[in-house]
Each structure stands twice: as structure tokens, then as C-alpha cells.
Amino acid sequence: MNAAMKSVHIKTALPGPKAQALIARDAEVSSPSYPRDYPFAMSHGRGTVVWDVDGNRFLDFAAGIAVCSTGHAHPQVVDAVKGAADRFLHISSDYWHEEMTALGERLARLAPMRTLAGEPAMSFLCQSGTEAVEGALKLARYVTRRPRYLGFLGGFHGRTMGSLSFTSSKYTQQLGFAPTMPGVTHVPFPNPYRPLFAGADQGKAVLDYIRLLFERSVPAAEVAAILVEPIQGEGGYLVPPDGFLAGLRALCDEHGILLIFDEVQAGVGRTGKMFACEHWGVAPDIMTLAKGLGSGLPIGAVVAKRSIMSQWKRGAHGNTYGGNPLACAAANATLDLVAEGLADNAARVGAHFMQRLGELARDYPCIGEVRGRGLMIGMELIENDAERTPARALCEAVITRAFHNGLLLLACGASTVRFMPPLTVGIGEVDEAIELLRASLDQALAGA
Template sequence: MTVPNPAHIKTALPGPKAAAMIARDAEVISPSYPRDYPFAMSHGRGTEVWDVDGNRFLDFAAGIAVCATGHAHPRVVEAVKCAADKFLHISSDYWHAQMLGLGERLARVAPMLTLAGEPAMSFLCQSGTEAVEGALKLVRYVTRRPRYIGFLGGFHGRTMGSLSFTSSKYTQQLGFAPTMPGVTHVPYPNPYRPLFAGADQGKAVLDYIRMLFERSVPASEVAAFLVEPIQGEGGYIVPPEGFLAGLRELCDEHGILLIFDEVQSGVGRTGKMFACEHTGVVPDIMTLAKGLGSGLPIGAVVAKKSLMSQWKRGAHGNTYGGNPLACAAANATLDLVSEGLADNAAAMGAHFMARLHELSRDYPCIGELRGRGLMIGMELVEADAERTPARALCDAVVTRAFHNGLLLLSCGTSTVRFMPPLSVSTSEIDEAMVLLRASLDQALAGH
């Protein structure tokens, strides 16, 4: 099939330079990285990226939702250059303006303050998994309780503490048992794939948790719930209305803390600064990373000041937390998101979703479209009455999209996820739709 707009693909993929790079990489880099297709990047601007052979692609994966402001946004690049001219590192034992500025920005936009009027504090680190580890340590420290509750389908990282919660694919835990003890998993409510027949899925999950409290998990020993307000790796699942509010009520009833993992959904991704703002539900603690630094490695634990201020000197720390370059990138990112990129994500997300609904009328294999802002999932299903996940088709669509010049990733069992930079334009979305339609046709035809 001829693709109407091949997005400037000039060579067979991978091209000769990319193939040579991949061969060299195989000799020296861990094979554990889950690379889906042979893209070897040269450079990028905004939503566009080029491989080492000069092929141009639209990036609707954005480094797994990391490049919030697009590739090499000039304000972010300039902020990093200015910071680099001064100094590259001073340990978190000391003070500097970029770290302080980021703490002040996070305190101003934290949902604890904006939704509930309660001051917030931050602990800075290098990644999402480290932010989750910090949150787990904080709740253990302030509650002195030994248990936690996580959700099936959740992804929270791959270090041992966060890995004990991660359950989006068994391969992430395979070979690493035992992980941290004390974690109980419960279902994440998914209206499209209900586990509880004939019931409000959110209420049913809350009732299930209450049953656990009565029979096997003493609520008085539970330190915290760790939950994604929109589940990411598990399938871009938006929980039913009222679920997060019900979870908040359950926490308040039993003195349990509520941690929102906004590593993927935060920093404008859903059209608001944080996904929890769509529901008005306030977490006690929130974890951030990915889009916070527009590509530089940074994470943050943001917590109510009443909680984080209980940490004593030396209770938690790191060497690289508050790195000046990463903080400079984060400060520029938060400014850009506040000044218009979150609004653009809301507007472009609505346009993108409308175009996807048009597409779904022609493709019965599109079982459900869901998401908020520019965090959108397209679940693919087999041609049966059971909504059987179309795993092979999902993989084929992602692969064909790469060959057509569109970078995508999957999530869940058979969901194609769309997470372009928050700066994406209408014309780029429309171009991506042409490539997506061609990729669906090719995948369905078995090409």
C-alpha cells in the first residue's frame, strides 16, 4: 500500500547507519531494554525527529511522555546552557538558586495548595522510580505502619521498592522475587473490561478493599495507597467518576495516606497541570518525573508540608538531587506549561480525540478510545463479541507506524498510546492521522 504522506522516509528501515549503530550497541549495552523497533535518533525539534540516516518522523511517544515541551525547546535549551556556564553540580548538601526556584514553583502549583490550601514541600531526585521510593519511605516514616496497597496494572518503576507495586506485566517482576514485603494488590477499575459484573466498577473496587480490611489486611497497619490517577503502562485507563474521591474518603476514615503517582500524567499531560485536578481529589503525596525536565533526568516527591517537615536531618537524601542543569530545565518547563502548553494539550487532545473517533467508524478493531488531554489510548480488539485483546494487531500497528514515519508505543494488553509533546499542532496531528490510517490498513492486511 502507498502511504499518502511518507513523512520523508528515505531509506529502508533501519537504514545503514542505524543498522551499524544497533549492531555495535548489542555488544556493549544491556539487552534488558525493551526496544520495540530500530529507531536510532540523530536530532529533534518540537514533534519532529530524524534518525542517523536522515529519515524524518513524527514523535508521538515523546520519550515515553518525557519531552513535554517538545524536542530541544529553545527556552529549555537556553536555560540549561546558562546553568551549565555557571556550574554542573553541587551536591544536595548545599543550596543554589535553581533548586530553590524549582521548590518554590512546585509549591505554588501543587494540588495540595491549589485544591486544598495546604502548603507543600518537595524532595528532588533523578527519576520516577526514585520519587516513588522516596514517597514510600516518607509514609513509612510518618505513619510507622508496615503495609501498602497498590493496584493491578500499575507501573511505578523497576527498583526493588517500586517494583513491588509494578504489575502491568509479569515480565517486570519475573526473576526478581522476593520484592519488598507488605504490598497487597487490588484491581484498578476499568469500565471497558469490568471485573465485577453488573456493578459500578469504582464502587466495586472500594467494596473489595473494605472486604480486605475486614478479612486479611488490617487497615490500622496500612501506611498508604499508591495509585495512578490515570493508569499509564496498564492501558491509559481513566477510572470511573467517583472512584478517586471514594479512595480519598477510605483513606481519611482509616488514617491512611494517599499517594498519587503522576510520573506520566503530571506536568500538563492531561490538559491540566496534574491529572488529579480533573477530579478535585487531593493526594497527601505526589510523585513526578518524566515531563518535569523536558528530557533531563529529574524526579520529585511533592508532599504536604505537615508530612515532609517531619523528616529529620539525614532521614533521606541523595547526591544528585537538585542538579542545577536538571532544575533549570524543570523551571523552564513549568513556566512553559503554565504559560500555555497545558491549555494547548487540552485543545489538541480534543482535536486528536475527535479525529480518532472519526477513524473508529471505519475500523471495528478499535474497541475503545480513552484518555485526557494528550494522554490518549486506542484499545484494539479482535472481531468477536468478547472484546478479546488484539495483541498481535497492536504490535503490528506500532511497527508499521514506525516504517511509515510515526513513532508510537503500546501499553496494557493491546492499546496503542498517543503522548506527543504538549506543543503538538493541529497540522501534526492531522499528518499523524494519515500515517495511522495507513498503518492500520497495512497491519490488518498482514503486511
């Protein structure tokens, strides 16, 4: 690639002097709980490119943890937000306004309950993924009058007390906060690369394990819902085996249990389809959305079958900022862009990205597996042994070296580098990222 065409330009040591000064100021006033991985202090961004406060230019393949779905400062989203801001900044969800209703209509048209199962849908709007999960859990309990839930090991659903009771991607998220909400039982998430059940179809084995739980310790008649990520995010970007989600659907139908899909990270075009569950043709009863829904503005949604959500009585659930006009305007513009081509771009560019990572894996034995859908891709790093031991230190080193080379990445699972660039990313930017990743692997392996 011609150097003049490259997106990345690092002109100072990292962090630069302005970034160092900002980080020092922040340390005096901000909570130390933020899990910051490396010293990037952002100034501005356009598309897939971001600048730090010292003028260094980076490729952003983290996208604010899959939030900046349409890239940084997409003009159509920015114009929508500016237009909404000119009219009014807030009116509580006690009232009505066009952006909120229009977003409800869009979500109802796009919802997998409608597109896959032919059932109308309704939405409840909020500010974040964890709040969307809380709403989904409350709705399931309200409708079923049952006290128990099933979740999955490795899942991440948020950090508020209800959602935290399901979150199990790292024990540090629960450390110091027990007891969380009672009644949650965790089961393994099927992982063909790291099978827990020897010599078996991992999806079928997990379904059999749930049936055993129902027989021995968790009465199915007391289970309100099963909460699952169609593609597990923080747990390692794990793609379930074919048939697993359909098996969960059948199991829930058999026992009158509601099926909740957490599409906070995987939804809104990230996997090359509007929602990840569409890859397997399985519709949930309730779905949670956030992250990429607002292209960076704080918004979440609980989307449910109308037959379920319509059972909520006036005042059964609510909030102050849900349906904020600026956030709704951003979400409406985002959904238009995703439907009009960005989901297709994610599928096309994601396939190219997977191919390039596969080529990289042939050169580096430490790359144990490349997996994903669309632009939700994980590259698991392993030690050089037959046991596929997670290469935790190597993963951390690769991400740190990538930052110094001008590529923003994050990890997930035990030792997986995850790639979640904006859905606007082009093939040329992917090829540039591969060059930077190759250099970062070489430096990390050499101990540089």
C-alpha cells in the same frame, strides 16, 4: 494535506545503513534488558519532529515515553540549561542554589495539596520516577510507622525493588526478582471497558473490595499508604470512573492512611491540566513526578503536604544528584511553558485528536475504545468478537507499520496503542498522524 507541508519523509529502507551499524555496535556493549520495540536510531529532533542517523524524518508521538513534554530541543529549555551549565554543573544537595530553591517554590505553588486543599507543600528532588516513588514510600512509612501498602493491578511505578513491588502492568517486570519488598497488596483498578465486577459501578466495586480486604485480611490500621496512578499509564491508559479517586480519598481519611498519587506519566500538563488529579478535584497527601518535569533531563520529585514532609529528620532521606542545577533549570523552564500555555494546548489539541480517533474507530471495528485526557490517549485494539479479546498481535503490527510509515508510537496494556506527543503538537501534526495511522492499520490488517 500538501505533501510539501508534511513532517514525515522516509528516504531509506528502515533501518537504514547507519542505523544498522549503530545497532550492531550497541548490541556488543549494552544490556539486552532494554525493551526496544523497533530499530529507530535518533540523530536529532525539533519540536514534534525527529530525524534518524540516516536522515529519515519522523513524527514523534511517543516523546521519549512522555518525557519530552515541551518537544525536542525547545529553545527556552535549552537556553535555561546552557545558562545553568555556564555557572556550574553540580553541587550536592548538602548545599543551596537558586535553581533548586526556585523549583521548590514553583512546585509548592502548583501542588494540588495547595490548589485543591489549601495546604502548603514541600518537595524532595531526585533523578527519576522510580526514585520518586521510593522516596514517597519511605516517607509514608516514616510518618505513619505502618508496614503495609495497597497498590493496583496494572500499575507501573518503576523497577527498583520498592517500586517494583507495586509494578504489575506486566509480569515480566517482576519475573526473576522475587522476593520484592513485603507488605504490598494489589487490588483491581476500575476499568469500565473491561469490568471485573458484573453489573456494578466499577469504581464503587473496587472501593467495596478494599473495604472487604480491611475486614478480612489487611488491617487498615497497619496500612501506611495507598499508591495509585490517577490515570493508569502502562496498564492501558485507563481513566477511572468519576467518584473513584474521591472515594479513595475518603477511605484513606477514614483510616488514617496516606494517599499517594503517582503522576510520573500523567503530570505536568500531559492531560490538559497541570496534574491529572485536578480533573476530579482530589488532592493527595504525597505526589510523585518525573518524566515530563525536565523536558528530557533526568529529574524526579516527591511533593508532599508540608505537615507530612516536615516530619523527616536531618539525614532521614537524601541523594547525591537531587537538585542538580541543569535538571532544575530545565524543570523551571518546563513548568513556566506548561503553565503559560502548553497545558491549554494539550487540552485543545487533545480534544481534536480524540475526535479524529473516534472517526477512525467508526471505520475500523478492531478499535474497541478510545480513551484519555488531553494528550494522554489510548486506542485499544480488539479481535472481532463479542468478548473484546485483546488484539495483541495486531497492536504490535500497527506500531511496527507506523514506524516504517514515519510515526513513532508505543503500546501499553494488553493491546492499546498510546499517543503521548509533546505538548507543543499542533492540529496539523495530529491530522498527519491520523493519515499515517490509517495507513498503518490497513497494512497491519492486510498482513503487510
